[in-house]
Amino acid sequence: MSKILITSPYPEFTVLARQICVEMEVEAIILEKVLEEAAASAQELVQEGEVEVVISRAGTAAAIERVVNVPVVTAEYTDFDLLQALWNAKKLGDKIGFLGFRYKQIEYDFDSLVEILGTEVKQYLYGNTREIEEQVEKAYKDGIEVIVGGGYIGVRLARQKGMQGVLVYTSRRALVQAIQRAIDILRIIRKDREKEERLKTIIHAANEGIIAVDENGVITVFNPGAEKILGIAARQVVGKSISAVTANDDLLDLLKGQEEIKGDLRQVGESQVIVNRMPVKVGGQTLGIILTLQDVTRIQQLEQRIRKELYTQGLVAKFSFNDIIYRSKVMKDVIASAEKFAETDSTVLITGESGTGKELIAQSIHQSSKRRTGPFVAVNCAALPESLLESELFGYAEGAFTGARRGGKAGLFELAHGGTIFLDEIGKISLELQARLLRVLQEKEVMRVGGDRIIPVDIRVIAATNQNLRAAVQQGAFRDDLFYRLNVLKLTLPPLRERKEDIPLLVEHFLRKFNAKFGKTVQSLPAKLMEWFLQYDWPGNVRELENFVERFVILADGDELEPNLLEHFREDMNNAERENYDWDDNSLVIEIDKLDNMVVQIIRQLDKRVGGNRSELARLLGVSRTTLWKKLKQLEE
Known part of the structure; x- marks a missing residue:
């Protein structure tokens, strides 16, 4: 909505204004009113917030300016417009009177006009409707034959007296220029308002107290931070002189001062604060000051919180059972068991193929347990070489090896104290490291690499694997005592091929996720692609499905996919089936061909x-x- 008001002095002006607004694609309110009547309507519209810029003419523009606080653009007629009106008046009579607005500077050279026209033109000035009536009466008594100007009121009154009336028409060009100026002003107003709101938001969002005082010693800004630190409500002080708002001498001295202060520790009332004061200077003249106050107690609290966050960076569970997408009975059974396991503090072993969501379940168990406020530390045992994995898990003492950090380093078991440690790919660790892990599970204590001090830890262990650990025990690749210690509570996550009824729900979830990530609006998969999804065995499980949906969202145009790209998806799925085929079987999969x-x-x-x-x-x-x-x-x- 443009919020432009155009007041029209005569019907032809109204028609022209509407036509130009359509051509310029501008929305505007057009009122066919003049002088006091137009001013009253404009005032009402401005107060209701419907109008931010007004376009008007001469006397009406002046009348509106007196009652509103928004810009008023004048659509004045040009010298040529006036000359044309006078020329038309000359055709109607020799004695011509011109009704002009008193408070508008008259820029027309009537002596020259008289010389050009060869006819006398007498001026009659007015300031409101009543004065127009008086001036028309006077013109009548002066023997004037034709009245020029005064809008339709002047023309109507002249004709009532038996005189001729001629309007001064505003040219199309003048009105176009006025509308364009109004648009430009409106754009500037909105930009200024955006800047003002942005600044106001920044000031109100700041945790420190911010106070602004103008050159007259009046408080103009007093944000929520200042309210909290000083215990004074903004409504009590904004718009008032600094000497009237506080009995606190310390604060009063700070507000009265003009010199710059940076980082001073001051006592202000009951609060100890860090003070910054900056004078506002424009062209070498001081126009006020900005005062910022930071509560020392809050700074100390923030420092403590930052240290804690840095120490536990990344050691949090992001997901809970509510984040798991399913409708299948097999997953309902898994979730029901996991929720029961969360009520205990026993070790959990999660088994399942790669991509089935083992860490998601582990995080959910942690989030539903009594340890939810403690850290959640996840480590992929297959991602690190054995020497590095040992030092990461158990930490190391100072001087344990070349390049060891001074003071040593806490291991992941120590960082998980009071929470949960998730050991993914547990079947990949060496027998030697398995022995050390067994001691942690049995004794709840660790010793750093190169150290000689036992460190007690209060942790819950959740382990995960995509291997058959029982078979690994029989083959001697995994310690049987560690296996039995881990296999207290066991969860087996089904592969996606065994819970295909969950695929539509998962697809819907991933569509929302990647639509948000890539700014797309893909609503669904093509029916053919969904059919393939439901037929495909998903050797990579949910992770593979997520990757396919991500690729689809990136490549899709709306919900459509070009035929060649659709076939490309099918080919990828066929290739994946072949690549993931069980090579322990004495068979091959080939395509029928020559x-x-x-x-x-x-x-x-x-x-x-x-x-x-x-x-x-x-x-x-x-x-x-x-x-x-x-x-x-x-x-x-």
Whole structure:
């Protein structure tokens, strides 16, 4: 809404204004009123917030300016407009009277006009409607034959007296220029308002107290921070002189002073504060001061909180059971068991394929447990080499090895004190490290690498693996005592292929997530793609599904996907099935094709299975190495 008001002195002006507004695509309120009547309507609209800029003419513009506090743009007629009106008046009579607004500087040279027209033009000045009536009466008595100007009121009154009346029409160009000025003013007003609101938001959001005093010693800003520190409400002080707002001599001295202060520690009433004072100077003249107050107690509290946050950075659980998306019965059973496990402090072992959400479940258990206010420390045991993993888990003492930090470093078990530690890929750690982990579980204590001091820890351990630990125990790759210590409470997460009824819900969730991330509005998947999703076995589970949906949102135009891209998705899914095929099975998966192409597929898949060992490849194919070499050469050609 443009919030522009145009007052019209005559119907033709109204028609022209509406036409120009349509052409310029400007919304405006157009009132066909003049002088006091127009001013009253404008005042009412401004007070209601409907109008921010007014366009008017001469006397009406002056009348409006007296009663509103918004800009008034004048759409004045030009010299040519006046000359044209006088020329038309000359055709109607020799004695011409001009009704002009008294408070507007008259820039017209009537002597020159008289010379050009060869006719006398007498001026009759007015300031309001009553004076127009008086001046028309006077013109009548003076024997004037034609009245020019005064709007429709002047024309109507002249005709009532038997005189002719001629309007001074505002040209199209003058009105276009006035509307454009109004648009420019409105744009400036809104930019200034945006800056003012932005500054006000910054001032009110600041934790420190901010007080502004103008050159007259009147308080203009007193933000919530100042209210809190000083115990004084802003409504009691804003707009008042500094000497009238406080009996606190310390504050009064600060507000009266003009010199700059930076970082001074002062006692202000009951509060100890850090004070900054800056004079506001424009062109070398001081126009007031800005005073900021920081409560020392709050600064100390913030420092303590920052230290704690830095110490526990990243050691928090972000997800809870409410964040898990499912409708399948198998997942309902898993969640029900996990919620019961959260009520205890026993060790939990979570098993499941990669991408099934083992850490999500671990975080949810922590968030629902009595340890929820403590840290949640997650570590991927397969992501670090054994030497580094040991020092990360147990920490190290000063001088434990070359490059060890002075004073040593706390390990992740220590950082998890009072909370939960999540050990992902637990099956990947060495037997030696397994022995140290067993001691932590049994004794609830750790010893740093290179240290000689036992450090007690209060932690809950949640471990996870995508391996068969029982089989690893039978093979001697995993300690049986550690396995039994971990396998107190066990959760097995189903792969996505066993909970396909959850796929539509998960897709919907990921669409919302990636729409927000990439600024898209994708509502759903194409029916064909959803059909493939429901048929596909998802070897990468939920993580793989999330990646597919992310790629779809990036590539999609609305809910549509180009046919070639849709086929590209299908091909990727086929490739993923082949790449993730169980190679322990004595079978291959190939696409039906020409014989030579199928032979190529067989050789390439077997070559991948044996890791490029050509002797083993020749054995599996039942040919000699020479025959294999010739066949490979033919394929390359």
